[in-house]
Amino acid sequence: MDQQTFDLGTTTLQRGMTVPNARIVYKTYGTLAPDKSNVVLYPTSYGAQHTDTEWLIAPDKVLDPGRWFIVIPNMFTNGLSTSPSTLGEPFGHGRIPEFTHWDNVHAQKRLLEEVFGVERIALAYGWSMGAQQALHWGAIFPDRVARIVAVCGSARTSVHNKVFIDGVRATLTADAAWRGSYFTERPVTGLRAMGRVYAGWAMSQAFYRENLHLTVGFSSLEDWLVRSWEANFLRRSGDDLVASLKTWELSDISDNPIYGGDLDKALGAITARAIIMPSRTDLYFTPEDSEAETAKMPNAEFRPIESIWGHRAGNPALNPVDMRFLRKAVGDLTDG
Numbered sequence: 001m002d003q004q005t006f007d008l009g010t011t012t013l014q015r016g017m018t019v020p021n022a023r024i025v026y027k028t029y030g031t032l033a034p035d036k037s038n039v040v041l042y043p044t045s046y047g048a049q050h051t052d053t054e055w056l057i058a059p060d061k062v063l064d065p066g067r068w069f070i071v072i073p074n075m076f077t078n079g080l081s082t083s084p085s086t087l088g089e090p091f092g093h094g095r096i097p098e099f100t101h102w103d104n105v106h107a108q109k110r111l112l113e114e115v116f117g118v119e120r121i122a123l124a125y126g127w128s129m130g131a132q133q134a135l136h137w138g139a140i141f142p143d144r145v146a147r148i149v150a151v152c153g154s155a156r157t158s159v160h161n162k163v164f165i166d167g168v169r170a171t172l173t174a175d176a177a178w179r180g181s182y183f184t185e186r187p188v189t190g191l192r193a194m195g196r197v198y199a200g201w202a203m204s205q206a207f208y209r210e211n212l213h214l215t216v217g218f219s220s221l222e223d224w225l226v227r228s229w230e231a232n233f234l235r236r237s238g239d240d241l242v243a244s245l246k247t248w249e250l251s252d253i254s255d256n257p258i259y260g261g262d263l264d265k266a267l268g269a270i271t272a273r274a275i276i277m278p279s280r281t282d283l284y285f286t287p288e289d290s291e292a293e294t295a296k297m298p299n300a301e302f303r304p305i306e307s308i309w310g311h312r313a314g315n316p317a318l319n320p321v322d323m324r325f326l327r328k329a330v331g332d333l334t335d336g
Contacts (some may be wrong), residue, residue, distance in 0.1 A: 001025060001028050001029075002027070003025055003026065003027045003050065003080075004025070004026055004027065004028075005023050005024070005025050005026075006023060006024045006025075006026060006111045006114070006115055007021065007022075007023050008022040008023060008082075008107055008110065009021070009022065009023065010022070011103075011107070012327040013097055013098070013099060013100070013103050013153070014100045014102040014103050014256070015098040015100065017097035017098070019082060019087070019091075019097060021082075022076075022082045022107070022109070023081060023082055024073050024074065024076075024081045024082075024107050024111055025050075025073075025080035025081050026050070026071060026072060026073045026074060026111060026189075027050045027054070027071075027072050027075045028070065028071050028072075029054070029057045029063075029065040029068075029069075029070040029072075030064075030065035030066065030067070030068050030069045030070055031069060032069040032116060032118075033069065033102075036116070036117065036118050036120075037114070037122060038067065038068050038069050038122055039068070039069050039070075039071065039116070039118050039120075039121045039123075040058075040063060040068045040069065040070045040071070040121065040122060040123045040124075040125055041071055041073070041077060041108065041112070041121050041123070041125070041134070041137065042063065042070055042071065042072045042125050042126065042130065043073055043104065043108070043124075043126050043129075043130040043133040043134065044072065044073070044074050044075045044078055044129070044130055045075075045126070045127050045128035045129045045130045045315070046128055046129045046244055046245075047078070047195065047232065047233065047236055047241060047244065048078065048093060049074055049078055049079065049080050049082075050072040050074055052249065053072070053127070053130075053315065054072060055317050056315075056317075056323065056326070057070055059226050061323065061327065061332055062125075062323060062326045062327045063330065065123065068109075068122070068123070071111070071112065071116075073104075073107070073111055075098050075104055075117060075129065075130075075133070075244070075247070075284075076085050076103060076104055076107070076247070077184075077240050077243040077244040077247055078240065078244065079236060079237055079240045080116045081107075082099075082238070083239075083240045084096045084179075084237065084239035084240050084242075084243050085237040085239060085240050086273065091245045092182070092232075093179075093181075093182050094179070094180065094181030094182045095181075096181075096182070096239065096242075096243055098243075098246055099212075099243065099245065099246075099247050100247060100251075101129075101132055101133050101136045101250075101251050101253075102136065102255075102256055102279070104133055104136070104137045104247075105133055105137050105141070106140075107138055108133075108137075108325070109141065109144070112192065114275050115308075118146060120143075120144050120145070120146065121137075121144060121145055121146065122146050122147060122334070123146065123147045123148070123149065123333070123334060124137045124138065124139045124145050124147070124148045124149075124272070125148075125149045125151075125330070126149075126150060126151065127151040127152055127153065127315050128151075128152050128153055128285070128311065128314060128315070129153070129247070129248055130151075130153070130258065131150035131151050131152060131153020131154070131243075131285075132153045132154060132155075132157075132248070132251045134148050134149070134153070135148065135150050135153065135154075135155045135253055135270070136251075136253050138253075138269075138270035138271075138272045139155070139253040139254070139258075139266045139267070139269055139270050140253070140256065140257070140258065140272065142269050142270060142271045142272065143271075145272040146272055146273070147272055147273050147274065147333050147334065148270070148272045148273075148300075149273040149274070149275050149277065149326075149329055149330055149333060150274065150275075150276050150277065150281055151277045151278075151305075151314040151326065152277070152278055152279050152285045152311055152313065152314030152315075153285055153314075154251070154285055154289060154290065154293065155252075155253045155254075155263065155266070155267055155293045156251065156252040156253065156254065156255075156263055156293075157248060157249055157252065158286075158289050158312075159249045160284070160286075161284050161285065161289075161327075162249055164201060164283075165245050165248055165249050167197065168197060168198060168201075169242060169245050171190065171193050171194050171197045172187065172190040172191065172193070172194045172238060172241060172242065173187075173190065173242065174190060174193070175187035175189050175190025175191075175193075175238070176189070177190070177238075178190070182239055183238045183239055186238065187238040188234070189233050190238060191230070191233045191238060191241075192230045192233075192234065194233050194241070195225070195229035195230040195231070195232060195233045195234070196225055196229060198232075198233070199224070199225055199228075199229040200231055200249045201283050201284055201310075201311070202310055202311045202312055203309065203311075203312060204281035204282075204283065204308050204309065204310035205269070205281075205312040206281060207308050207309055207310055208221075208306035210308065211226075212308070212309070214278070215259075216318040216319075217318075223309065233248075245293055253266045253267070254266035255302060262267065263296075264296050267293060267296035268296055268297070268298060269310075270297050270298070270299075270300070271298060271299060272299065272334075273299045273300075273333060274294075274297060274299060274300040274301070275300070275301050275303050275329050275332070275333055276290050276293065276294040276297070276300055276301070276302050276303065277290075277303050277304065277305055277314070277326070277329060278290035278304050278305070279304065279305045279307055279310060279311060279312075279313035279314055280304045280305060280307060280313075281307060281308050281309070281310050281313070282305050282310055282313070282314075283310060283311065284311065285311060287304045290302065290304070291304075296335040303329060305322055305325055305326075307319070307321070307322050307325075309322060314326075316329075
């Protein structure tokens with residue numbers, strides 16, 4: 001199926017602003033079972049749209065569309081669903097509302113119910129900010145999620161992760177087009193600089209020591225930085241990327257009226273069978289943080305990816321070894 005749009009209508013966000021004509025752009029893969037028991041929710045990650053992460057949906061990849069009905073809802077702020085780049089006045093020129101994962105998952109719940117008649121999902125699968133959304137599902141709608149695979153993500157954005165986010169934001173907004181709360185034109189210099197900063201965080205030290213970038217189609221380090229990392233962010237709106245960083249920064253499964261900031265209580269409420277999968281060499285979603293969160297979840301297994309691909313071990317489009325590790329985790333969780 002081609003991408004579709006679900007109109008949410010006038011939507012009040014968690015932080016208090018009201019957005020008219022909010023929407024989710026989504027795409028589905030596979031066939032919905034008659035009893036609607038085979039739904040996999042696969043939210044998007046930072047800077048990504050469904051076309052960037054759908055590579056792992058295939059019979060020989062991580063999510064088999066012959067078995068599952070997979071729904072990728074594009075996250076608010078990613079440029080397809082409601083985002084700074086799609087909002088009209090009065091939201092331009094620094095009046096961008098804050099979007100949270102509470103907003104994302106409640107919109108996704110409406111999508112599943114109102115379009116497909118689905119009230120319970122077999123699996124919430126996500127990487128990075130997608131993993132954050134999967135864990136929000138587990139905490140906010142515990143009776144609606146049977147299983148969770150959370151890859152290289154977190155239940156609450158850590159203090160160190162916030163320092164990383166702030167550094168990326170400072171790099172992007174150092175562009176001359178930044179006016180304190182919005183860009184007056186495309187921030188090419190800032191986007192290129194952001195890509196280079198990100199390349200040092202997203203991949204591990206060992207990745208570069210082993211020159212693995214030369215094994216996946218790039219002829220030099222500069223080629224890798226320009227064609228992979230600069231190119232990745234040059235595709236996107238600067239305002240959208242800044243707004244997505246705020247969503248990431250605010251991510252906290254307990255920051256809502258249900259849990260009142262009590263993270264232990266929120267983690268303890270996730271009754272879904274879960275596998276929490278950090279990368280052993282992730283520099284900003286660290287395995288230590290994931291292990292501490294997993295210990296508070298009643299039905300969760302801590303299963304780190306033993307990889308030198310850093311954060312990108314969780315989205316291994318160029319790395320079949322880590323892809324097979326993710327595939328096995330999904331199989332273990334859903335076949336057991």
